[in-house]
Amino acid sequence: MGTPSTPTTEMTVDLRAVSDWMDTRGLPDGDIVDANALGGGTQNIMIAFTRGDRSYVLRRGPRHLRPQSNKVITREIELLGALATTDVPHPRLVAGCTDENVLGAVFYLMEPVDGYNAAVSLPSAYAADRAGRHTMGLALVDALATLGEVDHHAAGLSDFGRPDGFLERQVPRWLGELERYASTPGYPGPPFRNLDAVADWLQRNCPNDFTPGVLHGDYHVANVMYAPDEPRVAAIVDWEMATIGDPLLDLGALLAVWVDGPDSTDLLDSALGAAGGLPSRGELIARYAETSSRDLSAITWYMVVACFKLGLILEGTYARACAGKAPREVGDRLHRYATELFDRAGAFIAQA
Structure with missing residues (x-):
């Protein structure tokens, strides 16, 4: 023994x-x-x-x-x-x-994953290789598209989630979260001037149908491990929010926090984002479409709902910080991110 x-x-x-x-x-x-x-x-x-x-x-x-x-x-x-x-x-x-x-x-x-977290640091080879970082960005979508094609019934996950009404539940669910902590002592209330307008647009433009599949639920560069020897995703990690829903919500979440230009950083302040040279949102969407059978015609909706959801989640930490239940510097930083996410939501809607 x-x-x-x-x-x-x-x-x-x-x-x-x-x-x-x-x-x-x-x-x-x-x-x-x-x-x-x-x-x-x-x-x-x-x-x-x-x-x-x-x-x-x-x-x-x-x-x-x-x-x-x-x-x-x-x-x-x-x-x-x-x-x-x-x-x-x-x-x-x-x-x-x-x-x-x-x-x-x-x-x-x-089993251990042989890889590294590109949100934290980059190997020197990729820190100096713009083309390699561009490929790393596309690799994020390659891994996600593979997940989106999984037949959850064949994989034995038929009862892993409640896909019926999944998209329609998104706005009420996250508005409910806001209501839950809106009365937190010291919290001044959400400053998002376009909160109601974004919520209304999402409800009016909600896709009528989707093909259920495995949803990671928190997909971004910090939740993958890259292979040490080539620009590919070795493993998607941290599956605690996974369910059966609409996999395009994962793509929307990735795009919501993505860089606004080739040399701007992402909303995660990741090492990969700070290094620059990443593909545009349009390139990520096109790459996903190459291997996915999913209809991307409503991708703007998924980007906006991701901004809406994540913004309200981050605002919850700010509310707790206002009440002394979380570090104030953390709350203030996440509050800035939440505000930018709602700004992005408004911009995505305007461009639709």
């Missing part, structure tokens, strides 16, 4: 319990070594380690579980297992544990 060689208190996870559970799964025996906590875009815990002749990454909910944490991780287990039969680049699932008695939370093991 394998035993951990790293103090469990440093990892916030009982590695001995993990090792014992791995024995029951028939995974390669040995001590757990080289355990390291990994940072990420969420508060979920991720730990990389080696056991036997194989490397793993463990993922579970945060140390202090939220009400839906275990449900979210359980859904990730289901989704990653289903994606194994597809061409979608993703972290390969090794095994999942829904028995909360093992670690006090649902968790799973996945």
Whole structure:
């Protein structure tokens, strides 16, 4: 039986319990070594380690579980297992544990991804290669188009979401979020002068129909890992918001925060965006259309609803910051992003 060689208190996870559970799964025996906590875009815990002749990454909910944490991780287990039969680049699932008695939370093991996060930094070769960065931008769409073509029924995900009425629910849902925190103490209220106009335009122009598919739910450059040796996406990561809906919402979200010109940065302030030389929105849309069977005639609607949704989500953090429940500098920064997103929504509508 394998035993951990790293103090469990440093990892916030009982590695001995993990090792014992791995024995029951028939995974390669040995001590757990080289355990390291990994940072990420969420508060979920991720730990990389080696056991036997194989490397793993463990993922579970945060140390202090939220009400839906275990449900979210359980859904990730289901989704990653289903994606194994597809061409979608993703972290390969090794095994999942829904028995909360093992670690006090649902968790799973996945294979490590050999790659880097271009939102954080770029290898020197790509930092100096404008053509390579252009290809990296197109690669974001290539991976997304592959996801959009997945037959979720064939992949065993028929019950993974509620696609009926999915698009019609978007505006009421996010306006409901705004109402929920509008009464937060200290919050001056949304300053988006075009809030009502954008909401009205979205409801009047909502697409009548769509083909349901797998929706990542938070697709942008920070949630992919690029291959270290070529400008392609090695894996789409952070699937906690995934569902069955309209995959074009992912494309709209990518376009909403994208650069406004070849040498302007994106709204994520990513290293890739700051480096410049990226394809235009029009090029991304054309690239998606090359391999997708989806109708892109209403793509402006998807861009606008993405601005609307993300802007209201970010404004929620600002409201909490006004009440002293989040760092004020973070709230102010996200408030600026939210304002720019609504400005972009207005510009997209004007250009439609």
